[in-house]
Structures are given as structure tokens and as C-alpha cells.
Amino acid sequence: MEFNAVYVLVAREFKKFVRERSRLVSAIARPLIWLFLVGAGMSRLVSPTGGVSYTQFIFPGILGMTILFSSIFSSISIIWDKEFGFFKEILAAPVSRLSIVIGKGLSGTVVSTIQAAIVLLLFPVLGLKLGLVQIIAVLIIAIAVSFCISTFGILLATFYENYESFSVIMNFIVMPMFFLSGAMYPVKLLPKPLALATKLNPLTYGVDAFKNVIFPAEEGPMSADFSLATDMTVILILSFAFVVIAARLFERKK
Amino acid sequence: MPIIKVENLVKRYGSLTAVDGISFEVEEGTIFGFLGPNGAGKTTTINVLCTLISATSGKAFINGHDCEKEPSTVRKSIGIVFQDTTLDKDLTAYENLLFHAYLYGVKKSEIKTRVHDALNFVDLYDRRDDLVKKYSGGMKRRLEVARGLIHRPRVLFLDEPTLGLDPQSRANLWGVITEMPKKHNVTIFMTTHYMEEAEVCDKIAIIDSGKIIAEGSPDELKKIIGGDVISLKTRDNKWSQKEIKKLFNIDAEDKEGELYLTSNKGDACIPELIRGLGDMVLSVKLQRPTINDVFLKLTGKAIRDEDVSGMSNIKEEVRAYRRRH
Ligand SMILES: Nc1ncnc2c1ncn2[C@@H]1O[C@H](COP(=O)(O)OP(=O)(O)OP(=O)(O)O)[C@@H](O)[C@H]1O
Ligand SMILES: [Mg+2]
Numbered sequence: 001m002e003f004n005a006v007y008v009l010v011a012r013e014f015k016k017f018v019r020e021r022s023r024l025v026s027a028i029a030r031p032l033i034w035l036f037l038v039g040a041g042m043s044r045l046v047s048p049t050g051g052v053s054y055t056q057f058i059f060p061g062i063l064g065m066t067i068l069f070s071s072i073f074s075s076i077s078i079i080w081d082k083e084f085g086f087f088k089e090i091l092a093a094p095v096s097r098l099s100i101v102i103g104k105g106l107s108g109t110v111v112s113t114i115q116a117a118i119v120l121l122l123f124p125v126l127g128l129k130l131g132l133v134q135i136i137a138v139l140i141i142a143i144a145v146s147f148c149i150s151t152f153g154i155l156l157a158t159f160y161e162n163y164e165s166f167s168v169i170m171n172f173i174v175m176p177m178f179f180l181s182g183a184m185y186p187v188k189l190l191p192k193p194l195a196l197a198t199k200l201n202p203l204t205y206g207v208d209a210f211k212n213v214i215f216p217a218e219e220g221p222m223s224a225d226f227s228l229a230t231d232m233t234v235i236l237i238l239s240f241a242f243v244v245i246a247a248r249l250f251e252r253k254k
Numbered sequence: 255m256p257i258i259k260v261e262n263l264v265k266r267y268g269s270l271t272a273v274d275g276i277s278f279e280v281e282e283g284t285i286f287g288f289l290g291p292n293g294a295g296k297t298t299t300i301n302v303l304c305t306l307i308s309a310t311s312g313k314a315f316i317n318g319h320d321c322e323k324e325p326s327t328v329r330k331s332i333g334i335v336f337q338d339t340t341l342d343k344d345l346t347a348y349e350n351l352l353f354h355a356y357l358y359g360v361k362k363s364e365i366k367t368r369v370h371d372a373l374n375f376v377d378l379y380d381r382r383d384d385l386v387k388k389y390s391g392g393m394k395r396r397l398e399v400a401r402g403l404i405h406r407p408r409v410l411f412l413d414e415p416t417l418g419l420d421p422q423s424r425a426n427l428w429g430v431i432t433e434m435p436k437k438h439n440v441t442i443f444m445t446t447h448y449m450e451e452a453e454v455c456d457k458i459a460i461i462d463s464g465k466i467i468a469e470g471s472p473d474e475l476k477k478i479i480g481g482d483v484i485s486l487k488t489r490d491n492k493w494s495q496k497e498i499k500k501l502f503n504i505d506a507e508d509k510e511g512e513l514y515l516t517s518n519k520g521d522a523c524i525p526e527l528i529r530g531l532g533d534m535v536l537s538v539k540l541q542r543p544t545i546n547d548v549f550l551k552l553t554g555k556a557i558r559d560e561d562v563s564g565m566s567n568i569k570e571e572v573r574a575y576r577r578r579h
Contacts (some may be wrong), residue, residue: 002359004357004359005356005357005358005359007356008352008353008356008357011353011356012342012345012349012353015345015349016345019344020344022307036495081342084343085336085338085339085340085341086341086342087305087340088336088352089307089340089341089342089357090331090342090357092305092306093329093357093358094324094326094327094330094358094359095357096327111425202279
């Protein structure tokens with residue numbers, strides 16, 4: 001693996017992220033809208049028993065959503081690069097395909113984790129109490145989840161050649177992934193088929209890991225659905241699988 | 255040892271044979287011109303040499319390394335300017351070069367000087383901090399050439415480097431290209447459809463429908479024509495053709511509406527032609543043979559219609575438009 005290549009791919013993404021104000025603004029605005037418009041409205045309808053309010057309940061899900069959108073967006077930019085030719089500059093370089101996948105995966109990880117960290121700052125506003133250990137745990141999980149979703153996005157990007165597919169990916173992959181991640185409702189309350197789909201979704205385990213850390217004492221319907229160990233194992237195994245498969249697919253020459 | 259060696263290279267896409275058993279060699283430090291009409295297989299050949307695609311059969315070597323078996327070594331020793339630009343338009347010129355330097359593993363302590371030198375070489379140093387999307391076509395092309403040199407390749411591939419540029423930028427870029435072999439100790443492999451550029455190449459290969467149909471220095475190739483070329487516009491090409499055959503026993507060829515004939519003494523031939531054909535003649539041109547004539551003679555078509563570059567511009571515009579919306 002070539003670290004120079006990994007480094008420069010991440011540096012490029014970071015540079016663009018900082019430069020594109022609109023991306024940063026929408027990245028911050030989206031979670032706010034969900035928390036305070038959707039969350040606040042819904043909590044009039046839903047008043048769960050136990051210590052967690054609905055707005056608090058969706059906070060892990062909103063962290064997950066932030067990561068989902070920014071990771072996928074970062075990885076899908078490969079399709080833009082293909083369309084505009086820049087990807088050829090990368091593919092023609094004396095660099096292994098594994099480095100490209102890792103570099104792109106870490107690019108998404110960096111920008112997603114930054115955004116998740118910014119959203120995390122909202123916790124006092126929602127009346128949540130988090131200790132330092134919890135905050136660090138959330139950030140570590142955010143890194144793992146971001147990498148997992150980013151590499152999943154790279155895998156998606158290998159199947160598409162032009163950005164007309166962008167809306168397809170958004171509408172048929174990203175939005176369902178968000179709704180079927182346990183972000184808006186506990187997995188244990190879902191009907192069987194939906195619960196199954198949710199269990200096949202990588203994001204579910206990320207959101208659940210956040211729930212485990214943010215509501216450690218909760219036992220009611222709003223509690224986490226799996227153990228933290230399960231969540232992390234699934235995330236790591238999937239990340240590994242996505243990296244290997246994506247590198248393989250890039251390796252294919254025509 | 256030749257720096258590029260290609261043996262019986264074949265590339266098929268399904269039933270279409272894009273490259274059909276070509277062989278050639280390129281000597282180190284020379285400019286090699288690869289000419290051919292649209293779809294002849296030029297880009298496909300470059301893609302095989304650059305290890306981006308695998309050949310169906312045959313072999314290709316760069317600096318003695320097999321393009322199929324040692325792609326990584328080959329990649330390190332080549333620079334590429336693709337037919338369509340491959341710059342990141344949302345980065346500055348400087349950042350694009352920096353990206354390239356890191357990607358190719360240039361030593362950290364050398365990166366800055368190399369990027370600066372490259373920018374100076376193509377005269378873009380003052381514009382280094384502009385986003386590439388603000389660059390003109392000619393500036394982009396020059397930047398790509400500079401980028402291709404950053405990692406000090408042994409061979410630089412240029413796929414239609416001057417396509418779609420105005421004459422001034424073309425001359426400017428062409429100046430840069432021709433001084434590269436000496437200045438940067440690099441071999442140039444280029445495709446072009448501008449004949450005056452082809453004239454400057456040390457060696458030319460003409461490819462048509464995936465096959466090399468002629469190869470040699472520009473002077474050697476011109477010998478194929480066998481003399482000066484006279485082109486005629488007439489009121490009736492069929493009639494004139496017959497008349498020329500009858501009077502002078504010369505076969506005139508009708509290509510794209512003009513009659514072409516060759517003669518050892520072109521200037522003396524013209525008055526006789528006009529006397530013989532009378533007022534059938536609309537115009538007469540006499541030319542020393544050019545590569546274009548060679549091309550016409552061998553393939554029966556002009557190397558490329560100008561509107562092709564127009565088309566690719568339109569494609570760019572449509573893309574840019576779609577991206578903005
Ligand atoms: N990926 C591909 N799949 C199928 N056919 C291809 C592919 N790439 C090229 N071809 C075909 O191979 C032939 C040669 O194409 P190539 O791009 O090498 O031509 P070229 O000489 O570079 O032409 P131009 O001057 O237009 O750039 C064409 O008929 C083209 O349609
Ligand atoms: Mg081409």
C-alpha cells in the first residue's frame with residue numbers, strides 16, 4: 001500500500017470540503033431540521049415510557065444520518081471524477097487499487113467524522129448528559145461507522161459511470177438506508193419484514209452503537225437493540241469486506 | 255534498445271477489432287507521431303501501453319518492461335496527457351500538480367521545486383493559484399503537459415494534445431512539446447491530426463482501421479507520393495479524369511470532390527493541363543507533398559474533419575451545463 005497516495009487523496013477531499021461552504025452548511029442544517037422540526041413535532045405524538053424523550057431518542061439516528069449522507073456523498077464523488085476524467089489520473093498512477101480504496105474510504109471518514117463531531121455538540125441542548133468517556137466513545141464509533149459507510153459508497157460507485165445515477169442512489173439506496181436504520185423508530189417495534197431489512201443495513205449497527213453509548217441505562221422500548229460488541233463486530237467485518245470487494249472491482253481491466 | 259516496443263498487438267472489443275496486430279518501435283529521445291482517422295485505434299493503443307487496458311494478444315514493452323506483467327514499473331516510467339482533460343477543475347493549478355507529485359511518490363524534499371519548475375516551464379507560474387475551472391483550454395492543456403513531467407517519466411504520451419485549441423495556443427503548446435526531448439530527457443509518443451505537427455516528428459506511423467499502413471520519417475513517407483501534387487477543381491471530374499488519362503496518360507484520383515495527380519515537374523505540368531482541359535478547370539493548386547497527401551493517398555480520406563473538435567467542444571459544454579444544474 002502507498003501511504004503517499006492515501007495521504008494525498010484524503011488531503012484533496014479535505015481541501016474541497018473546506019472550500020465548498022454550501023456542503024458544510026447543508027451538512028449542519030440537515031441534522032438541525034430533523035432534530036428540531038421533525039423531532040420536536042413527533043415528540044408531541046410519541047411520548048415513550050422510560051427516561052428518553054423522542055427528540056433524544058433520534059439523536060443517535062441523526063448522528064448516523066449525518067455520517068450516512070456525508071460518507072456516501074464523498075464516495076459517490078468518484079462517479080463525478082469518472083465523468084469528468086479525473087479518475088483516470090488516479091487509475092493511471094503507480095498506485096495499488098487497495099490504496100485508492102483506503103484513501104477514498106479515509107477521505108469520507110475524515111469529513112464525516114468532523115460533521116458528526118459538530119452535530120454531537122448539540123447534546124446539551126437536547127438535555128442529554130454525556131461524560132468525557134462517552135464523548136470519546138461516540139467519536140471512535142463515528143470514525144468506524146464513517147469508514148464502513150464510505151467504503152460501502154465506493155462499492156456503489158464502482159457500478160455507476162455517470163452522475164445521472166446520483167438521484168437513483170439517493171432515492172433508492174440512501175433514503176431507505178436512513179429510514180431502515182432504527183434512526184426514527186426502534187428496530188424491536190418493527191414488523192418482521194422491515195426488521196429483517198433493517199438488520200441487513202450496515203447503518204443500523206452504527207446507530208445502535210451510538211444508542212448503546214448515549215443511553216447506557218435505558219431499558220424500555222427506546223433502548224439499543226443489539227450489544228455494543230455485536231455492533232462493532234458487524235461494522236468492522238463489513239468495512240473489511242467492502243474494502244476487499246471494492247479493490248477487486250477496481251482491479252478489473254477491460 | 256528501443257524505449258517503446260510493440261509486437262503484434264491486438265485489442266478486440268467483442269466483435270470489433272480496435273487494434274489489429276500492430277508492431278512498431280520508438281527510439282529513445284525522439285518524437286513519435288501516431289496518425290490516423292477517428293476510430294483508427296490510437297487511443298486504444300495508448301491505453302494498452304499505459305497499462306489501463308489489457309491487450310487481447312501481442313506484447314508491449316516500455317523501457318524493456320512488459321506492460322501486462324509489470325504495470326507498476328511501467329506506470330512509474332511514463333507520463334500521460336489523455337485525449338480528454340483529467341484535471342480536477344475544483345482545485346488550483348498548483349494543487350493539481352501537488353496532488354500528482356504525491357500520487358507518484360516524488361520525494362518530499364523535491365516536490366516544491368519540481369512543481370515550481372513545471373509551472374514555469376509551461377508559463378503558468380503566475381496563474382498557479384487560480385482554480386483550473388477558470389483556465390482556458392490552452393492553459394489546461396499546458397498544465398496537463400507540465401503535470402505529466404513532474405515525476406520525470408522516460409516516455410510522455412500525448413493523445414491529441416492540441417485538439418480544439420486556437421492557432422496561437424496551439425503554437426505555444428507545440429513549442430513546449432518540441433523542446434521536451436532535449437530539456438527533459440523524455441521520449442514523446444503523440445497522436446495528432448494537425449499535419450504541420452506531424453512534419454516535425456522524427457518518425458510517424460499511420461494507422462487506419464487498427465492496422466499500421468505506413469511508417470517512417472516524414473521525408474521517407476513523402477516519397478510514397480512520388481513527386482509534386484497537383485489538385486484540380488473542375489466542372490466535371492469524371493470527364494476531366496478521362497481527358498487527363500487520354501492526353502497525359504496519368505491517373506488522376508477523385509478525392510472529396512477534387513482531382514489529385516502527381517508529377518515530377520509540377521510547375522511545368524500545370525500549363526499543359528489547362529491547355530488540355532480548357533475552361534473545365536475551376537482552380538489549380540500545386541503542392542510539395544505533405545504528410546496529409548500521404549495520408550490521403552493511403553487511406554483515401556482526409557485525416558479528420560474539422561467539425562470533430564467542434565463536436566467534442568459541444569460535449570464538454572453539455573457536461574458543464576449539466577453539472578451546473
Ligand atoms: N471501451 C470500448 N468498448 C468498445 N469499443 C471501443 C472501446 N474503446 C474504443 N472502442 C472502439 O475501438 C475503436 C478504436 O477506438 P480509439 O478510441 O482507439 O480510436 P482513436 O484512433 O483514438 O480515435 P479518435 O481519433 O476519435 O480519438 C473505435 O471503433 C471505438 O469505437
Ligand atoms: Mg483517440
